[in-house]
């Protein structure tokens with residue numbers, strides 16, 4: 001089958017008996033043999049079994065788990081070609097709201113070893129990642145998206161889990177690295193585990209947490225009150241709160257947002273653990289932030305108190321509900337929702353607001369263009385692509401919309 005186009009997730013697209021067929025890990029122009037994994041009345045999903053005629057752009061993926069573990073999508077091409085593909089994916093989405101191809105792309109300083117967080121699941125052979133679109137876990141010894149220190153930790157954790165036969169009770173393990181290495185064991189039930197050996201192996205600059213069922217993580221080893229400074233703001237290093245995963249791109253993204261908010265009265269919806277609202281508060285006249293997550297809200301309140309930020313109010317709750325309860329006007333709204341985009345209630349409230357500008361941060365171009373279309377009182381003015389997730393089909397979009405007068 002000839003791959004003639006790309007899909008919204010960067011996969012190859014061909015045709016079988018006139019029916020469109022999506023094939024991941026293939027490039028436009030390639031002749032491939034495929035195995036059908038799903039078929040319905042309108043499309044087929046397949047996997048490549050042989051690349052008969054490879055594209056000149058094809059590269060050998062450096063990772064042995066590529067196309068198995070579900071972590072990466074674009075290791076079979078050069079990073080420059082990945083950026084070009086991401087540009088085309090975004091341009092195609094933007095054409096739905098009649099926006100042209102005129103946008104800047106911020107590439108990541110590192111194409112590998114950039115992630116500060118990895119979530120691993122249990123497998124009889126050790127820890128692993130979930131296959132794309134499935135709950136099947138593929139055991140891994142190493143991940144190229146995290147750095148050497150995190151990979152060394154992964155080796156120690158794998159050995160620890162196997163030695164103490166923890167697979168039965170362990171749901172997942174999160175490794176998160178900022179100023180120090182944080183390891184969080186999530187168990188399905190209360191179990192007695194002695195983490196001392198692992199703590200020694202991980203070294204002084206590490207912390208170990210454990211939680212049972214859906215309880216909060218409890219610190220088992222390491223320094224309780226660790227802080228870090230970002231954008232001139234002191235914040236706690238917390239294992240259970242949202243943080244952008246690529247520090248270099250996070251820096252570029254937050255700086256671009258901070259440049260747009262000087263002297264304004266701001267609303268920051270879907271505000272996370274408070275770092276972005278804290279950074280915005282440094283430039284803006286006043287900020288109201290709304291966040292649903294309990295850990296994130298708690299963290300944001302601590303950040304505000306620790307830095308003595310007076311012009312920031314953190315509200316805890318669902319954006320749509322809170323926006324319908326508060327009776328305030330803003331000059332500008334920053335939204336940074338999860339992949340599903342903004343809830344309908346939130347979009348309606350923002351669309352009906354008096355804000356002159358909306359700054360939309362999105363990690364999913366499909367829900368982003370849906371929301372832009374719903375914001376009928378606003379016109380999309382600028383779009384920028386920030387490659388937060390190299391080697392995967394995901395990226396961040398930063399857009400500015402202006403009120404139609």
Ligand SMILES: C[S@@+](CC[C@H](N)C(=O)[O-])C[C@H]1O[C@@H](n2cnc3c(N)ncnc32)[C@H](O)[C@@H]1O
Nearest residue numbers: 242270271272276291292293318319336337338
């Ligand atoms: C993509 S993160 C953005 C966080 C923050 N802007 C940052 O850069 O760290 C999305 C945040 O939205 C929060 N969230 C999800 N659904 C929400 C809702 N309905 N109302 C308010 N916050 C929500 C999540 O807990 C998460 O912290």
